[in-house]
Amino acid sequence: MQKPTAIVIGAGIGGITTAARLAKNGYEVTVLEKESTPGGRCNQILREGHRFDIGPTLFLMPEIWEETFAALGEKMSDHLALRRIDPTYKVHFDDGLQLELTSNIGDMQTQLEKVDKTAFTGFLNYLAEGSKHYKLSLEKFVGRNFYNIFEYFSPGNLPLLFKLKALRKHYANTGRFFRDERLKAAFTFQNMYLGLSPYDAPATYSLLQYTELAEGVWYPMGGMYAAIEALVKIAERLGVRFLYNAPVRKIGVEGSRVADVHLQDGRRFSADIFVGNADLPYIYKELLPANAESKKLENKLYTCSTIMFYWGVDKEYPQIAHHNVFLGGGYKASFDQIFIDHTLPEVPSFYVHAPARTDPAAAPNGQETLYVLVPVGHLDARAQQDWEALVNRARETVFTRLARELGAADLREHIKFEIAYWPPVWKKRFNLEKGAAFGLSHNFWQVGYLRPQNRHRVYRNLYFAGASTHPGTGLPIVLLSAKLTTERILKEAGTISVQNLNYASSHG
Numbered sequence: 001m002q003k004p005t006a007i008v009i010g011a012g013i014g015g016i017t018t019a020a021r022l023a024k025n026g027y028e029v030t031v032l033e034k035e036s037t038p039g040g041r042c043n044q045i046l047r048e049g050h051r052f053d054i055g056p057t058l059f060l061m062p063e064i065w066e067e068t069f070a071a072l073g074e075k076m077s078d079h080l081a082l083r084r085i086d087p088t089y090k091v092h093f094d095d096g097l098q099l100e101l102t103s104n105i106g107d108m109q110t111q112l113e114k115v116d117k118t119a120f121t122g123f124l125n126y127l128a129e130g131s132k133h134y135k136l137s138l139e140k141f142v143g144r145n146f147y148n149i150f151e152y153f154s155p156g157n158l159p160l161l162f163k164l165k166a167l168r169k170h171y172a173n174t175g176r177f178f179r180d181e182r183l184k185a186a187f188t189f190q191n192m193y194l195g196l197s198p199y200d201a202p203a204t205y206s207l208l209q210y211t212e213l214a215e216g217v218w219y220p221m222g223g224m225y226a227a228i229e230a231l232v233k234i235a236e237r238l239g240v241r242f243l244y245n246a247p248v249r250k251i252g253v254e255g256s257r258v259a260d261v262h263l264q265d266g267r268r269f270s271a272d273i274f275v276g277n278a279d280l281p282y283i284y285k286e287l288l289p290a291n292a293e294s295k296k297l298e299n300k301l302y303t304c305s306t307i308m309f310y311w312g313v314d315k316e317y318p319q320i321a322h323h324n325v326f327l328g329g330g331y332k333a334s335f336d337q338i339f340i341d342h343t344l345p346e347v348p349s350f351y352v353h354a355p356a357r358t359d360p361a362a363a364p365n366g367q368e369t370l371y372v373l374v375p376v377g378h379l380d381a382r383a384q385q386d387w388e389a390l391v392n393r394a395r396e397t398v399f400t401r402l403a404r405e406l407g408a409a410d411l412r413e414h415i416k417f418e419i420a421y422w423p424p425v426w427k428k429r430f431n432l433e434k435g436a437a438f439g440l441s442h443n444f445w446q447v448g449y450l451r452p453q454n455r456h457r458v459y460r461n462l463y464f465a466g467a468s469t470h471p472g473t474g475l476p477i478v479l480l481s482a483k484l485t486t487e488r489i490l491k492e493a494g495t496i497s498v499q500n501l502n503y504a505s506s507h508g
């Protein structure tokens, strides 16, 4: 019997793992990727013996990764050497306070009680709430498909919206556990990984702090790209064909179906089903025929963007930990400047990654590979965005604080080369709408059934997998997207495998 065929547009982690899952379930799959290598935002830069992860640096929720490997017939530990990073990060406040977030409860107690006598009890209660949010949302919202609005707003689910505090703002809710403004910041800034302001994010996202401290922040030796290489190898073994330097220019439709995709070089590919892994709003706007939906998508809320510096440094700075967060003053004002004014905050916060602390092969001997992420507003034609000036100001902020707080006063002189990314680069290189580094936002109105669904409403053989569809952004959540999209494809094709049914039944 002839195998059903699938074309996947994009070899980000969502495209790779959807392709592999489809191949495992009997599809003949071709992945079309515009870049010369796979990985998308989880790609890497190699230069002069320095290895930089481009985007993700935190390997979170390992059990979701395990499930992906298992669904492909593999064991994660045969492919990835994971190291737990603990303390997870060093957080530096602008008034000089430093906190090392750690899973060592005794250390947390000592540190928190120095700030506020009641803070440790608040911390334990906060983690307990985060644990509840994590388990409930994974089981009931994030880890399943919603095929219609009634399934989402079902009488069974409505009480869960309250249990998960989906209508309460994260920052305000943190006030129930901590009095000190710095602690409220220390336990909400992680919302930035979803590109969200804690003043807008649902309180549900306390699940992030829980997963980091309870399940751990991990690092695959070889960098995050080691995970991409492993998954591509498995996909190829399952028969997936990857075509690189193959940018899709247009999706051709006939009636209520996609017929083929056209590459920029004129080649055309047809298949039974198509999966868009490139950013969903970009697919609607640039690849599909003109449609009203793309305008609606443009008006939705987007995550923030980032200014990135990748620095090859010819000196070691052992005082820089693996993960470091520097919070600027004026916490609320800085989020307003990012999410409302769409600019760089007056006092920017930033994150520094020094992978050679854990993985010496990330830099030449005696040298340093530094990755700096400065959150900034996404592209907005109405905002005054002089990117050159903003990038320069971001760089100066980083130099000043690393000199003042870590004694790295000579860092500037030891930078051999700099590669910088900022919103127009994110947009051009990865086709991210508005240069929003994490895709569509995740407020109440843009999650679950209310998020753009993983199948097109009109073209019924066009599916989506990736950060801007259900369930959302972040590597493990995109792995879930690949799982849910594959389940939907198999269900709708009437070919759902025993393996998938088993998974569904064992997880309610």
Ligand SMILES: Cc1cc2nc3c(=O)[nH]c(=O)nc-3n(C[C@H](O)[C@H](O)[C@H](O)COP(=O)(O)OP(=O)(O)OC[C@H]3O[C@@H](n4cnc5c(N)ncnc54)[C@H](O)[C@@H]3O)c2cc1C
Residues within 6 Å of the ligand: 009, 010, 011, 012, 013, 014, 015, 032, 033, 034, 035, 038, 039, 040, 041, 042, 054, 055, 056, 057, 058, 059, 060, 193, 246, 247, 248, 249, 277, 278, 279, 306, 373, 429, 430, 431, 437, 438, 465, 466, 467, 468, 472, 473, 474, 475, 476, 478
């Ligand atoms: C700076 C930064 C830091 C992050 N940190 C973390 C972290 O620490 N931990 C974490 O879990 N997550 C993190 N994330 C989020 C995570 O990187 C993303 O959620 C995830 O990589 C998105 O994967 P994806 O497959 O949806 O999309 P992408 O990675 O964007 O993949 C889409 C692919 O489609 C390709 N494409 C686009 N247009 C076309 C076209 N026309 N034709 C063919 N191909 C096309 C692109 O080149 C790309 O390869 C971070 C993201 C960023 C940007």
